[in-house]
Amino acid sequence: MMRLVRRGLMFGNLFEVRSPTLVERYNRALEHLTGRRTALTDFHVDISGYSPEIGDEFGDDHYLNPNGCNRQFIVLSTEQKTAPLLNAKFSTSRSILRRWMDENEAQLFALTAKDAVAGELVNSVFSVERPNDLLAIRRIEVEADTTASTVEDGKILQGKIDRFLQENDAWWDDVLIAEMIEIGKKTGDITRNPVVFTHNSFEQRNFYTSHFGGLYVFRDLDEAAVISTQDIEDVSDWDVEYAMDFTQRNDIATFLAANNLVEPITSARGRDVAAILQQKLDFIVVDTAAELGESVENPDRRALRQLARRNLKHLPREYEGLYLLWQWARGQGDWPRITSEHPAYFYTLRASDHADKDLVNMLLAELAPLDVRQLFICHKEAFYRTYAGWSDAKKDYVAEYLASEYMMDKAGAREELFGHEPAMEEPAPARAAQKRKPVEQPWGRRREDDDDDDDDDFDEDDRDIVQRVGPWGAVKRR
Known part of the structure; x- marks a missing residue:
């Protein structure tokens, strides 16, 4: 460490x-x-x-x-x-x-x-x-x-001051005045300080707790839910409508979308989506290469490409899905269909603009642990826990990257990854009243070009399409 x-x-x-x-x-x-x-x-x-x-x-x-x-x-x-x-x-x-x-x-x-x-x-x-x-x-x-x-004495003194100001005969109460003076010696002038x-x-509405291995509690919804990082067997006595664990990816994805808690990173206006995806890909390449014992000390873009080529057959499925999306973002490929069952799915999401977006980004970071930058930003306890089990080569690379890239402009990095356009009012709490009807395609269809629209804009129908994640499946109802 x-x-x-x-x-x-x-x-x-x-x-x-x-x-x-x-x-x-x-x-x-x-x-x-x-x-x-x-x-x-x-x-x-x-x-x-x-x-x-x-x-x-x-x-x-x-x-x-x-x-x-x-x-x-x-x-x-x-x-x-x-x-x-x-x-x-x-x-x-x-x-x-x-x-x-x-x-x-x-x-x-x-x-x-x-x-x-x-x-x-x-x-x-x-x-x-x-x-x-x-x-x-x-x-x-x-x-x-x-x-x-001092605070307790201040409360007592304030009560005596109120009595002194309100009672007509308080001016003649020598005992009351003496008590005020004595307490004032300890508290000072509470009218000025x-x-x-x-x-x-x-x-405390929606929150994460490290108890029981890690639980995300969403109570501020019409139907409360708990998402566990550990496998759960018996939820019969849990006072909650829905209980899920990390093995139920489809259920978690549907819950997040049904309550309008997430959005695809590809819908972020004014962001360099391809650059965000490229960084996620780089982290996966470094992770794979480090585990295979290769040197990953300060790799540049060319070295990262060579590492990816040499270890292509060892790269996880997360890389495959994100690479297809990266190609689409650069205009070099078709719109990929990535379902909630695909390991890359949660890497493609971020919290939508609501009061609990930090909590949701925390959950997404733990569901996408190979993105070490997001894990460090959103869930430091999980980052430190996973960091302890990495190889020395990966520890060196990640520590140097975070120190030289992220720490130099923390606010800018957070804005790029999670920021939203400023609203005229406070973000609305995420509630089930904001639910959208799921659509049939997890990633939907690729939008046809329209001469009257900007290529980078998504209309509301498109936003609905990219929200779909799947049926509730094995969700355990109380």
Whole structure:
């Protein structure tokens, strides 16, 4: 993993803690939450205050996340909000923490000037023993305070201030005034520097969790569904309409299309689709060559073509399907028919423009693991897990590519792969009310040229055609 660490691809953008004051504040908060203290004098923390160095010291990477369902956090500075969230059990945890920190930035700035803020993302369960425990999680409450209980004191002081302003005789209440002065010594002037947190409640609708080997939960639909990365046998007690696993590709593809969650990458306007497909092909070629023991150090376009020719009979079917689509995108071949049963199918999709597009791109990345760039961008935990099993040659190539190509322009790469034209309003949530009727051809027919239309434009009928993926088949209904 040191290849990734040295290039800033792992443990990057963490907040550094090295001053004795911050270390002591962290220890007070850590002892408040867990009853433990660290002996380290400098370390790095993520957005939640988790430190990989302290995790290594304790031999416990989940020291701030007991039972994996109520994430605890320590805030030393508002600068932490730009850091990643490591060892996340839920895909929504970082976004909830970031939104809470943005909404309460003034309060956090005032509080962390003197102390650390310790808290917890509280949901309705204390442990996850079965899938239905996950389905019971609907709302996340953020509870936080300093180790000196400044927030709680602030609430008490605010109540006394309200009483002082509203009661006619409060001016003569010496006891009330004395209490306000005494509490104010600890909280400061809360009228200028507020210490009471707001916006503490967040909904958790559709999400990914690493529990039970990895589950994608889609509840915010007329008919809820769970997609498991592992084989599932018995779903009789799952409180969900549909349950699928990664072996049921046709069912997953139909679910995604029926709820308007995906679109073909070929429908992306203004994008160099051929270049996107070429990169996916290159990753597959490098993967195959590296597994066969060939050198893949800094290959150029010519070297990649030679690797593909030499190892043609060893290339997987994913390469075959994407190559046909690449030829079509360059105007050098017919429109290919790629069904959901074809291994290349999920490589040809991206999330459509809706509120859960990051979650859907995360799912697609795991369904198309040979596209290592998309896997790294959308699902880092899965990327690190698969990276550990690669050959040294492939590790070198991927680490160098990501550092030299992706990290140089992360925003541009994300926009090219997943971006959508800006809308006038917020993206609509993906709901079953937006369903389209599946059509008969998974990839449809190739559109005939029309002199009155631009060659690169797709009308609505064409968009319907490319959405079809297949019947529900063996979906397990409760």
